[in-house]
Amino acid sequence: MTGHELDGHDDGRNVRRRRFLAAAGSVGVAGIAGCSGSEDEDAGDGGNGEGGDGNGGGDGGGDAEDSLGQIGSGREGRGAPGGTPMAEMPELSGELTVYSGRGEFLVGELVGYIDDLYDDLELTVRYGGSTDLVNQIANEGQGSPADVFYSVNSGALGALADAGRTQALPSDVAEKVRSEFRTEQWVGTSGRARTVPYNTDEYDESDVPDDVMAYPEEFDGDLGWAPSYGSCQAFVTAMRLLEGEEETLEWLEAMVESGATAYPDEFRTCQEIADGAIDAAFTNHYYIQRVLDGNPNAPIATAFTEGDAGAMFNVAGAAVVDTASDADLASNFVRHLLSAEAQDYFARSTFEYPLIPEVEPIGDLPTIDELDVPDIDLTKLSDLEPTIDLMREAGVQV
Secondary structure, eight states, X not given: OOSOOBOOSSSSOOOBOOOOSTTTTOOOHHXXXXXXXXXXXXXXXXXXXXXXXXXXXXXSOOOOSBSXXXXXXXXXXXXXXOSOOGGGSOOOXXXXXXXXXXXXXXXXXXXXXXXXXXXXXXXXXXXXXXXXXXXXXXXXXXXXXXXXXXXXXXXXXXXXXXXXXXXOOOHHHHTTSOGGGBOSSEEEEEEEEEEEEEETTTOOGGGSOSOGGGTTTXXXXXXXXXXXXXXXXXXXXXXXXXXXXXXXXXXXXXHXXXXXXXXXXXXXXXXXXXXXXXXXXXXXXXXXXXXXXXXXXXXXXXEOOSSSGGGOEEEEEEEEETTOSOHXXXXXXXXXXXXXXXXXXXXXXXXXXXXXXXXXXXXXOOOGGGOBOOOOOGGGGGOOHXXXXXXXXXXXXX
């Protein structure tokens, strides 16, 4: 990614929402063991270039043009972000180890930028699956070198907190984000919404049902999905929790009977909609934006269901590990993930929802306040085994 870089290295240093994350610390390490499939939106979502932001690579550093600019590629017509810039945050100095369940291809440029910003910061980042890293911290015990755990989902954060392996964040860090997106032990840094992408050459938004249970029987087009993909399995898990196993099984059987096309990931699913192979599907919102980033004229748009599994919202986030050698340094690193520049980076480069109100999402999307998300404990989405059993019973190949 090339584009405007951020300055200030030397100066200024001195619709409806329901509460659905409040109980997110309620699942233990054992509760998410073996469920790493729920993380593949970061680890294997087609983000190998074709599923990324479509703008190539970048070094995340470089000379500055503005006192508050952008990390990575720019977006035409998008001004400087609101919020607190890094230049107004405490300096990062010392040794810091981050265990990142977010893929390097998505967040490496941001992390590298923060590292380059401070001469006295010695930053080590270990990338891996969020569940694997939670289990690694548990196995390392009090000898764990981890200072910060950066997770793709709230379930892994809740598991680490429930195991007693996190420490409370300073209130002035956590309170940068709405109460729905944080607990005392961790804070969300960006979010993703479930959506119904559809082909605009064939359908208008009014043609797309706003009730996910109406599919596939009430939608007359060709459907696609990625049933082996972790985020899709989490979606079906939400349906199982909200609607019950019987109705979910009927929905799954109807999907199979309709001949819905299965794809390996949700970026590919959205690309097939844009190519006209299918008419609609069920994916996270940012895959649609990635397709449009590569082809702004692609015939694909975003629709939302209301208050059901098709409208669930999950977050990536960070926590300070209980073994952090410098808790202030670790907390201030998390603070930097909530900076104006970082939140704008998430919007522009990963196409996620920023979680500070001063930064808007990319694309023709409703605000978080306007989404009608279901009232569900997101930590329970990690319980995939009953879901996979149900999918197999319905004849879904997973």
